[in-house]
Amino acid sequence: xxxxxxxxxxxxxxxxxxxxxxxxxxxxxxxxxxxxxxxxxxxxxxxxxxxxxxxxxxxxxxxxxxxxxxxxxxxxxxxxxxxxxxxxxxxxxxxxxxxxxxxxxxxxxxxxxxxxxxxxxxxxxxxxxxxxxxxxxxxxxxxxxxxxxxxxxxxxxxxxxxxxxxxxxxxxxxxxxxxxxxxxx
Amino acid sequence: xxxxxxxxxxxxxxxxxxxxxxxxxxxxxxxxxxxxxxxxxxxxxxxxxxxxxxxxxxxxxxxxxxxxxxxxxxxxxxxxxxxxxxxxxxxxxxxxxxxxxxxxxxxxxxxxxxxxxxxxxxxxxxxxxxxxxxxxxxxxxxxxxxxxxxxxxxxxxxxxxxxxxxxxxxxxxxxxxxxxxxxxxxxxxxxxxxxxxxxxxxxxxxxxxxxxxxxx
Numbered sequence: 366x367x368x369x370x371x372x373x374x375x376x377x378x379x380x381x382x383x384x385x386x387x388x389x390x391x392x393x394x395x396x397x398x399x400x401x402x403x404x405x406x407x408x409x410x411x412x413x414x415x416x417x418x419x420x421x422x423x424x425x426x427x428x429x430x431x432x433x434x435x436x437x438x439x440x441x442x443x444x445x446x447x448x449x450x451x452x453x454x455x456x457x458x459x460x461x462x463x464x465x466x467x468x469x470x471x472x473x474x475x476x477x478x479x480x481x482x483x484x485x486x487x488x489x490x491x492x493x494x495x496x497x498x499x500x501x502x503x504x505x506x507x508x509x510x511x512x513x514x515x516x517x518x519x520x521x522x523x524x525x526x527x528x529x530x531x532x533x534x535x536x537x538x539x540x541x542x543x544x545x546x547x548x549x550x
Numbered sequence: 551x552x553x554x555x556x557x558x559x560x561x562x563x564x565x566x567x568x569x570x571x572x573x574x575x576x577x578x579x580x581x582x583x584x585x586x587x588x589x590x591x592x593x594x595x596x597x598x599x600x601x602x603x604x605x606x607x608x609x610x611x612x613x614x615x616x617x618x619x620x621x622x623x624x625x626x627x628x629x630x631x632x633x634x635x636x637x638x639x640x641x642x643x644x645x646x647x648x649x650x651x652x653x654x655x656x657x658x659x660x661x662x663x664x665x666x667x668x669x670x671x672x673x674x675x676x677x678x679x680x681x682x683x684x685x686x687x688x689x690x691x692x693x694x695x696x697x698x699x700x701x702x703x704x705x706x707x708x709x710x711x712x713x714x715x716x717x718x719x720x721x722x723x724x725x726x727x728x729x730x731x732x733x734x735x736x737x738x739x740x741x742x743x744x745x746x747x748x749x750x751x752x753x754x755x756x757x758x759x760x761x762x763x764x765x766x
Contacts (some may be wrong), residue, residue, distance in 0.1 A: 372615050372618045374619055375613060375618065378624060379622055379626065380625060381627045383626070386633070387629060387633070390632070390637075394637065394640035397639075397640035397641070398639050398643075401640075419690065441637070478650065481722075482725055500732040
């Protein structure tokens, strides 16, 4: 009995000390982590809209849409995040649309753990810059083996067709959903 | 005393190297060593947890009843790992993003529980400190070695500086899991080769000494 009590007491004291120090650590880290997350989101918005100077958060249909402003008072575009299955895990992407909602301003990959050297190449300019000024009025298509012929086509990455297809699927779904919300506004 | 501490420290770097000799902690070793920076970060995080938890275990080794020692060690280790994880996320967001789930996985890294159980729970805090610091440095050096070799062949350079000639075609395989196994295999082979050379050298030396003694 005495032994059991001793065991319980030691573990309780250890757990208490551990919990206490973790709370202190969390208090120190949480605001910094939140600030970094916000910075990453902001950086991606301004990477898509280099002329952007400020943004306003719109809450539409339960999702956050960033209305981006330049030097004038009318918005120069909308940015929003999209998320979906990639080849290995979820891909999170920031998508930019021009105000008319018919053309993409560009995309920025916020999170991806695709195969390095293959699917991982989606974060590189040569791939993501293909989305700049792409038509958004019809679904985006990815193509293999020839140069894009229309302005709603992008070239898939060799050896990473699954990643290219997933990304295009995420974009098409999210663009349609958000454009609908913005038109209803 | 100093000699003892030095022995405790140095064995983790060569004779008992956690990666190349004990083959412990293979999961982070193989998974995160895609680049030099990742290797350094993972090595340092593990080293911090190893030293802090070994020290703590050694200090309270007489207070913990034997029946619950593993549970006690795990609480201590998990606490330090969470501290390291939060610290990385708060100060090095990019690094913590690339290391991803492997930082929390330090909790189950067998080097740490292994050193707590095999050494820290039986020796004084100062010796536990020397032992765990040696193991931590040995682990970090191994990860740095693996990470830089893989990064060199996969990208042709290290931290963005091109080292290999431009005609070198990058070996993408080196950055993938297969490259980790290949590199680790070759390094363990190299380690064993050097070790056996050293051993045979020592044997011939002592034999030479013996014959000399006989002759005289």
